[in-house]
Amino acid sequence: MDKSMQGRYRTQLAEKIRKRQAKVGVLGLGYIGLPLALEFAKRGFSVIGIDIDANRVRQIQEGKSYSPDVNGTELKRQVRSGRLKATDGFELLEGLDCISISVPTPLRGEETPDISCIIQAVREVHKRRKKGQLIALESSTYPGTTEEVVLPILSEGGYKVGRDFFLAFSPERLDPGNVKYHTHEIPRVIGGVTTACGELAGLLYRQIVKDVTIVSSPRTAEMIKLLENAFRNVNIAFINELAQLCFRLGIDIWEVIEGAKTKPFGFMPFYPGPGVGGMCIPVAPRYILWKAHKEGIKLPLLERSCKVNSDMPLYVVERVRKLLAEGQRRGRALKGSKILLLGMAYKKDVADTRMTPALKILHCLRQQGAEVSFSDPYVPKILNYGEVLESKPLSPALLKDMDCAIIVTDHSNVDYRQVIRHSRLVLDTKNALKGLTGPNVFRL
Ligand SMILES: NC(=O)c1ccc[n+]([C@@H]2O[C@H](COP(=O)([O-])OP(=O)(O)OC[C@H]3O[C@@H](n4cnc5c(N)ncnc54)[C@H](O)[C@@H]3O)[C@@H](O)[C@H]2O)c1
Known part of the structure; x- marks a missing residue:
């Protein structure tokens, strides 16, 4: 066996991703999450979209797009085929292999980061863990969030990153309403907590985007996203x-x-x-x-x-x-x-x-x-x-x-x-x- 692919969960998950048999979950179905969920469904993955906004969930179930980057006909097709399901409950997290988190990261007041939605979402994921999951955070956030905030929650109960679960930061760079660049055309950067985390996340995102660059750490990837916007x-x-x-x-x-x-x-x-x-x-x-x-x-x-x-x-x-x-x-x-x-x-x-x-x-x-x-x-x-x-x-x-x-x-x-x-x-x-x-x- 290839040495870099040692580890039971890692090998199993890589195989599932390659065969597009991995069950993908997207938490947060907004401007970013909905196009992402649709992209995975279009590439043949079975996708569960989860959002606390029941109104958004109902619209997806009815095949109605509320996003400028999601074509209503395509959405309807994927929902009818059963490849894309939406729910406002977290129960279905249990059976998922890969989970992407695209929840809001606003400001509290005018200057302070509010990452409470990330923490809530990660806690829901943690409550319904199964070993061998890949979790990718996409929400824009300050450098250190993945390793200092998300990792400790997901490690509770003795789960070991890189062995029992895989964690990466992969910032979304979508420009809503931009007709030239859609989700699959926008290159990705990914920073994994361990090498295995980065490789698995890279493998997953390569299924839906052409160009993936793995960087040395989540904090580097977090800073890349902030640099782009601050620039x-x-x-x-x-x-x-x-x-x-x-x-x-x-x-x-x-x-x-x-x-x-x-x-x-x-x-x-x-x-x-x-x-x-x-x-x-x-x-x-x-x-x-x-x-x-x-x-x-x-x-x-x-x-x-x-x-x-x-x-x-x-x-x-x-x-x-x-x-x-x-x-x-x-x-x-x-x-x-x-x-x-x-x-x-x-x-x-x-x-x-x-x-x-x-x-x-x-x-x-x-x-x-x-x-x-x-x-x-x-x-x-x-x-x-x-x-x-x-x-x-x-x-x-x-x-x-x-x-x-x-x-x-x-x-x-x-x-x-x-x-x-x-x-x-x-x-x-x-x-x-x-x-x-x-x-x-x-x-x-
Ligand atoms: N909109 C953009 O142009 C853009 C571009 C790149 C990156 N981002 C980043 O992507 C992230 C998401 O942005 P967006 O524009 O899609 O936000 P959004 O508000 O459009 O969508 C976020 C969704 O997450 C849901 N949500 C909140 N808490 C949740 C939870 N605990 N579990 C499940 N769902 C939950 C909300 O109901 C909402 O539908 C943010 O960090 C943002 O900075 C946004």
């Missing part, structure tokens, strides 16, 4: 600062970026905007900063980038205030003005509103006495501190009724010519009006 945060902050300078200098930042992009090496474009949202870009830097703080280390550049991006909504409101006061409708104040936010989602062509800067803009405008409404083809309503705000259908009458429309999200299916034609004033924070001009049109 975006810092660069977006830089371009947001530069956009503010360019505006003062009368230079079009969007033209500057297009020009810089003509350099075939050493430059990567990032774009300004109303702030960052979602569960990755604003969150990852906080996970790094929290860990750095625990080590007594300061990361002022990263810290500053968070501040620049979180202040962008205030900058947008200030620009609107000045436009109302100085523009064609000179003398108009924010107080009493009607403002329409075009887009509530934190990014283009998705319905996700988590940590969206649009809400911060809304609050800030309201604080200054503006009457604010929103229109988003993907977001029918949003809960704002207990108040339900409903999206208004975009129409010439709505636009004409507004003092200003702010393009917060550059959804593709919005008729921007109509927006220009019927708005008194438009502030475009995303260059959604690229190539379109008008005396009423202003850009970030």
Whole structure:
């Protein structure tokens, strides 16, 4: 027998994975977990998806997709074939061979990692253990989580990692709504607690993705994921600062970026905007900063980038205030003005509103006495501190009724010519009006 494949459970599990007979469980069926569960099912694995949200489970059982990355027809096919099952109970964990955990990792308050969902999920796994399972954590988290938090729970009762069970961290890098890169096209990095853990996790993920890189440890893989998001945060902050300078200098930042992009090496474009949202870009830097703080280390550049991006909504409101006061409708104040936010989602062509800067803009405008409404083809309503705000259908009458429309999200299916034609004033924070001009049109 190959020496690297010694160990009874390890050999058995490898065999099951190769033959696609391993039973796969996905805990957390959100933006990340559902596409992953579907991918395993498509490749012939028997998959159990588990989520505490009974509503999501029911939708999957009915073959209805709530994710931009999951095709409803394919979902229906896999559910009908019996390869993909969804449940809101944890009982079925018992019979599984491989378990992937994709639960939320938000912030508690504005700065502290909240990994309570990981801990709850891991405890459920531990309660229903069978020997020889592979557990892969996919949720983005701070370096050390897998080895310092997950491993001790799974080791309770004398289970030995690398022999009785296998544990790895494999960050998900999906970009929801991105039509170019789907789960199976996005390369994976994996860090196993032991060599066997890394190899088995690598074997599993190679069944669904083309490219897998095994790194030396879970903490390395955890840091890789945070680096990717923090890198975006810092660069977006830089371009947001530069956009503010360019505006003062009368230079079009969007033209500057297009020009810089003509350099075939050493430059990567990032774009300004109303702030960052979602569960990755604003969150990852906080996970790094929290860990750095625990080590007594300061990361002022990263810290500053968070501040620049979180202040962008205030900058947008200030620009609107000045436009109302100085523009064609000179003398108009924010107080009493009607403002329409075009887009509530934190990014283009998705319905996700988590940590969206649009809400911060809304609050800030309201604080200054503006009457604010929103229109988003993907977001029918949003809960704002207990108040339900409903999206208004975009129409010439709505636009004409507004003092200003702010393009917060550059959804593709919005008729921007109509927006220009019927708005008194438009502030475009995303260059959604690229190539379109008008005396009423202003850009970030
Ligand atoms: N959305 C993204 O763009 C993205 C990209 C890469 C990585 N991630 C990371 O992936 C993880 C999941 O993110 P998401 O966007 O899919 O979140 P999500 O909120 O869309 O989905 C998470 C799901 O987990 C469920 N859940 C919570 N606790 C659970 C438990 N104990 N057991 C079972 N289910 C539970 C929730 O009900 C929810 O349906 C996060 O760590 C996130 O940072 C997200």
